[in-house]
Amino acid sequence: MEQHHNADPERAERRGLALLGGFRHRPLLIIRLAVAVLGILTLALAWPDVLSDLEARETAARERLRNQALIRARAAGETIQATLERFDFALKVTRAAVPDGLQSVAAHGQMVVGSLPPELVLQQFLIDADGYLVYSSLGPAPRNYLGDRDYFRSLASDTGDTLRVSPPVLGRLTGKWSIQIARAIKRNGRFDGVVSLAVSPEAWTRQLARFETAPLDTLTLVDGNGHVLLRTLKGREHYGKQAPQQRDYILHPERQEGDYVAHASVDGVLRQYAWTRLPSGLVMLSGIALDEALAPVHEINHWTLIRAGISSALFALVVIILLVALQRYERAVQQLGVREEHYRGVLTHMGEGLMVIDGQGRIVDTNPAFSVITGIPAGEARGQPVSRLEPADAGEAGLAAKLAIPRPGHWETDFPGVRKDAPGYTGHAVVSCVHDAQGHVTHRIALLTDVTEQRRRDGEIWHQANFDLLTGLPNRALMNDRIESLLRQARRKQGHVTVMFIDLDHFKPVNDLYGHDTGDLLLGQVGQRLAALFRGDDSVARLGGDEFIVALAADTNPETDAALARKVLDSLSRPFTITGRELRISCSIGIAHFPGDGDSADALINRADQAMYKAKGRGRAGWSA
Template sequence: MLPVRQFFSHRLFWLALLVSLGIGALFARSIWTIRSDEWNYAAQSNTQLVRSLDQGLGWMLDTLDKSLEGVAREVGRPEVWGLPAELRARVVFDNSFQARGAGDVLVLDSQGDVVLDSAATVPRKLNLGDRDYFRAFQSGGHQGLFIGQPVPSRATGLNILPLARGYYHPDGSFAGVVVAAIRLSYFNEIFGALDLGPYHGINLLRSDGVVISRFPYGDLDVGRSLADSPNIRRFQQEGSGMLVANAAVDGAERLYTFRHVGNYPLILNVSQSTDSILARWYRSAWGLGAFALLLMASCVGLAALFVRELTLRQQVSARLREAEHNTRTILDNMPSMIGYWDDGLRNRFANKAYFEWFGVQAEKMPGMHLSDLLGADLFAHNKPFLDRALQGEPQVFECTFSDVHGVARHAMASYLPDPDETGKVRGVFVQVTDISDRKRLEDEQFNEKERMRLTLQSIGDAVVSADARGQVTYLNPVAERLTGWQAFDAAGHNVDEVVHLRSPEDESRHISPLRQAMEQGAAVEAVRGVVVHRTSGQRFLVEETSSPITDRHGAVTGAVAVLRDVTESVAMAERMAHLAQYDALTDLPNRVLLQDRAQLAIAQARRDGKSLAVMYLDLDGFKAVNDSLGHDVGDHLLAQFAQRLKAAVRATDTVCRQGGDEFVVLLPGLDGSAPACNVARKILAACDAPFELAGEWVRVGLSGGIALYPEHGDTLDALSRHADSAMYAAKHSGRRRFMLYAGEGAEPVPVLPDAAAEPGVEVAI
């Protein structure tokens, strides 16, 4: 054995030397690859940064350009200049100019004077006729958006970048310029928010080489022209790309990544010093080189140690295999399923019972994850117990699963933690014993009782049962909610104390249907009554049916009552009946109820020789309230107006909402037109006071028309038509008045003088 081992050791040494040389070659290649990666990373980062900045600036310029285009379009319309100043400002400056960093928008006339200002109704006194953008449009040599020379603002003194568009008279002649500005400090804010790292710079230039912004170098070079720089010529010729060149300002070698901003005459570039790009690589190269030499020396030294260690491990492995064989033989012959799972829940040992229960071959078990053995559902059930066992808490619990043959097994599982010397759990001993036969008997008894309990608890009606003495034995949850009694409190109490029905009409007590069922030995049909909650006093309208409970000999041993809550269904029926005849918003009678009352009133007037009046009313200016304050406020106005109408008429009169802001008033039992005119005056007086709407006092007028029975018709339809025509005559005559119908072809007669009211809506401030 010794010559063979010495020969193996000799070969291993040369192999280790070869490996060390390979390590050196790999490290050399890695160092060069890291250099390439550093350079490529810098190039990609700068390219991505330029692209992102291009997209952001392009989006901002697009937004500003669209806003300027909209302003130019509006001021080019002659009718805009005829509007009042405040309305003109809202039309021209419609809040679309909201880009961050943008200043105010100014509209210049053909002489360069400011005529409109987005910041104030009265424009500031400025003349910008000497600016390059104004001269470009005035000379007719430019169309579309013009990006001007960066200059200090005459209004604020801050450096700005002007953006302008011309606008023209309808005949195409030059009318003036719309100009906005971007604070140059805004570009520094954008660039300053980026983590550029040391020796980085961002430059924004016009296409002609004029510097707009240089970050982080401040505003010293703003407005400076670099048109003669070779770098600028490359930027202008290529449009976008990357180059390594010396800077025109300080002469340092930099990596430039450049790109045109959208379709605008702007060039954006990101620069980075080449020394800063490779600085980290220089440090890494020295460190990796030293580490490679250390590894090469260590590889040769470890080769000698490995040979000696290999011999010792072979001896230990032989003893371990023998011990494992003895342990497995013992555990495979135990009736329980026994295994060991590490802290990652991977198998380290499993006896033969695992194969019998789960059908997994013994050679496939080591390394298998517990979830793969148990399946998703069973593993999820066992996971909480496993987690606690891995935290050092022994677990004993029952579980049910199906084995490989489809046989359901109920088992008692035990998880015993296996801590190391420090107390950290490194695995779990698992023992699972089949207790299916015992559990089957227990489940059969439990299921029978549970089936009965769940049936009673799941129904939607209240269930109350009592024994032969009338004492409560059971309440389901619905019965607890209706009566206010808990099942454990009610048990043993007299059923009449827990559940007793009261008459819905006079609160008198009904005879207990449950006791009737026990006394008669037969079911009792549904009885409607009221149940009062024990603690809250809440009242429930219920229908109670009861049936006796008998034993196998027919003797009554108790009774069960079922109470169905009909409170909501009865209330809903009453509500639907009310809604069929009343307006939902104002709670006034609707057209259907008005028809019924009008027929009765006409029949009564015909018998008594009396008169009656039909009034049609319409609010003046209701649409203005809706448009200015909103439909919710309009609905609130209608509700207030309805209350004033009801207060202005008799209790025997009918006020009906026709629809929208139209109302109809029926006045029965009159002696001629005078009473109707008096009511009209009362209605006008009631509406004279302003209405409080959304915190404002609003004055709303009223126009109305009156038709009389029998002079103007003997049916509601005829009277309604004539009252409606009189109402429209009141509106055409100046509103805020009533007109009395005077017959076919005749002008309606005014009830009040023409000067009684002014049309329109007034808001008291």
């Protein structure tokens, strides 16, 4: 028994010595294990970065869409609010004529209705205190009881003077859908009836269509309780519907703006929504279809994954080939032929162009895809410098210049490319280094792809997110970034920053008289004049509506303020020629300074806005600091 216990340690010791002897006599086994571990570690370290970049790109795109939806909601909301104020003015004019009798009401009603867009206003009508229709701009009508309408009952019980906007209702006599814009009539402080406008929801919705950019995007107007008033996409199907009650704009009436992502209950489309609350209490929602809007980003990520996968596959292939070569060193000549045949097959059929470059920066070998991308035949490319792929003025942006800089390991870059008898292109190169036994770089392998279309889409996405579609000027988000950049420079150099808030005078009458198309053309010319006045590091942006911002590095003194304001006032006071008409407007200007009025973009814009209202209060075509 004792002899058996002594034998076990001896047997284990012999096995250990045999294993160590096997490693000692098989050094290639240790090398193969080291190569395999390094290959796995390399891929394990590289892929988290790739996946992180994909996630960061989509996150940034979603943030841009959120800002874009909010900007669109604000712009559409301003249009709706302006139209609503016109309706309210018409109601007040007609209500003022009620004490003079129905003939006066009819005269004023016809005048008011005639001044409003005929496609919007279906009729103006008057309901007495008992709820019966007593007047309609359409002419004599049967005695119709409307006292059971929600808007009538709400106004009858309201002690204030509130403008009511009803959800779409189906007319009992006309059979048409309409939105009722109504105010109460008071006599000696007591309820005496209702004056109302019946507005076509279909026609009103068409005003919002110009703000949409994609087929599945939508704009929706709801009241404070979520009842749908207008919707650009399948609007008639939503009449009488109510938004889910858990929405923030219903639960939190004190909030002015917000956003969320949700599937639409009708079409199931996933959208990025942003909303803004109008002064009237209505809420404008803008929805951007995410699948459609994120398609370019998903395509970029898709090709990034493909490139990363191919690079990883090639790297793994090199490791496997090396392991096989070490394992079968005695048959190296035979295996070399097999590997080369396999290698050539992969290169021949792969989608990316491959280019092998020697230590002098000359092309040693290529695959067929290289010739497809560059337009250079394989035989013509061999022995040529890498600069043969680029225009003569590529400079530091060229691939040849970047290859001349010693870089270890794996890297990638874009470069300008030229093709023989064909337009140029934007190429993307993924470069890997090949080392000799001493660790010196002997060759480099570059995978080439044509990314012209992808980069163009990236540029369009960035431009849409940062520039105003109407004037081509920067929007508020980009302007905030530029002001913050000026502030950083001013803090470093102890300098100053001036922000001008410009609000156009007499712009609303232009819209009212000549329509929004003329107003849009006028805003475009205003943007051009302002952009021409300021150069260099100065920035001009449109906030929305008829409001513009100018930011520049300038001394803070009354003389400078006066000169800047006079320059803008003189320019915008000159006549504008729009579709053959000569139009005249002016502007009111507010000026704020850093460091005296604030130390952030939002603070300076708000102070300049306050100064503008101060100038407007003194009379139009003026300025205040």
